Structures are given as structure tokens and as C-alpha cells.
Amino acid sequence: MQEVKATMAGSVWKITVKPGEVVEEDQDIVILESMKMEIPIGAEDDGTVKEIKVAEGDFVNEGDVIAIIE
Template structure:
């Protein structure tokens, strides 16, 4: 099991995967917006998206869990 975490504080601008979707290593899971920059957050390893912990528009802090991948 892998927890995908926010690397910095920001708003969830776009979610690029759906629950149950297969993802590859380094594939973008969400794109955060912080200080008018878009920061992609990707999977560290391949797997299936078990759960998305955020919705578009949510604010996250650095270290918050964004998704669970198995």
C-alpha cells in the first residue's frame, strides 16, 4: 500500500485519475495549485487507486494524504 502525499500546501486544482484506475509509476494523480504554479503529484509506484482522499477545490497541507494506491 502506498500513500500519495502532498509535497506542499495548496489547492487541489485537478484530479487526473479515478478510484479503481490502474496507474503507472510517476503518473500524475492530482495537480495542486500553489502561488499560481501548477504542481503535479504522482504515484511513487504502479498500482490501483484504492481511494481518493481529496476533491477538486480542497486545500491540502504539506504531508496530507491525497490518495491510497495498492
């Protein structure tokens, strides 16, 4: 199991995958917006998205879990 975590504080601008979707290493899971920059957060390994723990528009802090991949 892999916890995908926010690398910095920001707002969830876009969620690019859905639960049940198969993802590859480095594939974008969520795009954060911080200080007018878009920051993609990707999968660390191949797997299947089990859960998305945020919604578009949510604010996250660095280290918050945004998705679970198995």
C-alpha cells in the same frame, strides 16, 4: 499500500485519476495549485487507485494524504 502525499500546501486544482484505475510510477494523480503554479503529484509505484481522499477545490497541507494506491 502506498499513500500519495502532498509535497507542499496548496489547492487541489485537478484530480486526474479515479478509484479503480491502474496507474504507473510517476503518473500524475492530482495537480495542486500554489502561488499560481501547477504542481503535479504522482504515484511512487505502479498500482491501482483504491481511494482519492480529496476533492477539487480542497486545500491541503504538505504531508496530507491525497490518495491510496495498492
